[in-house]
Amino acid sequence: EAQVTQNPRYLITVTGKKLTVTCSQNMNHEYMSWYRQDPGLGLRQIYYSMNVEVTDKGDVPEGYKVSRKEKRNFPLILESPSPNQTSLYFCASSLRDTGAYEQYFGPGTRLTVT
Amino acid sequence: AQSVAQPEDQVNVAEGNPLTVKCTYSVSGNPYLFWYVQYPNRGLQFLLKYITGDNLVKGSYGFEAEFNKSQTSFHLKKPSALVSDSALYFCAVRDPILTGGGNKLTFGTGTQLKVEL
Numbered sequence: 001e002a003q004v005t006q007n008p009r010y011l012i013t014v015t016g017k018k019l020t021v022t023c024s025q026n027m028n029h030e031y032m033s034w035y036r037q038d039p040g041l042g043l044r045q046i047y048y049s050m051n052v053e054v055t056d057k058g059d060v061p062e063g064y065k066v067s068r069k070e071k072r073n074f075p076l077i078l079e080s081p082s083p084n085q086t087s088l089y090f091c092a093s094s095l096r097d098t099g100a101y102e103q104y105f106g107p108g109t110r111l112t113v114t
Numbered sequence: 115a116q117s118v119a120q121p122e123d124q125v126n127v128a129e130g131n132p133l134t135v136k137c138t139y140s141v142s143g144n145p146y147l148f149w150y151v152q153y154p155n156r157g158l159q160f161l162l163k164y165i166t167g168d169n170l171v172k173g174s175y176g177f178e179a180e181f182n183k184s185q186t187s188f189h190l191k192k193p194s195a196l197v198s199d200s201a202l203y204f205c206a207v208r209d210p211i212l213t214g215g216g217n218k219l220t221f222g223t224g225t226q227l228k229v230e231l
Contacts, residue, residue: 004157033218035221040223041223042204042221042222042223042224043158043204043219043221044221045218045219048218058218090157090158092158098210099146099208099209099210099218099219100146100163100165100210102148102160102163103158103160103219104160105150105157105158105159106157107155107156107157108155108156108157
């Protein structure tokens with residue numbers, strides 16, 4: 001089944017404790033992206049990757065890191081999480097980086113930072 | 115810059131009645147427009163898109179949307195609503211003229227659709 005998977009689905013952590021949220025897609029998509037969803041704000045892009053070893057900042061990159069060493073994986077790293085990073089996070093992928101292609105979303109990771 | 119607005123936080127409709135979820139956009143050139151749906155505790159699912167061609171676009175689950183360039187709108191419609199259509203709906207826009215940002219979509223804030231018996 002074609003899908004985007006994320007782990008973990010739920011995570012509660014404390015301020016400053018480094019964490020990684022994994023994202024993997026099995027569709028051989030070139031483009032991958034991370035979003036955060038907050039009430040009243042819709043989805044905002046954190047980082048994106050147009051292919052292996054090619055990443056760039058989105059609208060809200062502060063406090064996050066990413067890497068794209070393999071085509072299928074695009075982990076999101078929070079080096080020192082803070083309470084304002086409490087949010088619902090989505091990974092997404094699409095076939096190419098041009099805007100005509102729809103994106104496929106993972107199931108989401110709900111992160112709480114205390 | 116690209117932006118999208120969903121003026122209604124919530125839309126209530128009776129089952130069997132037609133539904134409309136509104137979306138307006140702002141881009142420099144000709145937009146790429148998308149609708150996604152989010153069910154509780156799930157990721158977003160693609161419903162339909164407008165890239166070029168016929169202004170009336172048909173998508174999944176009986177939904178359709180009409181691109182209106184003069185009104186800069188892309189309203190989502192369905193002739194007969196079902197209780198199972200109750201979900202959070204997002205409109206998104208991409209300005210293909212913009213450089214950088216890859217496949218960046220700008221999302222609206224979402225409209226909660228509630229279909230009641």
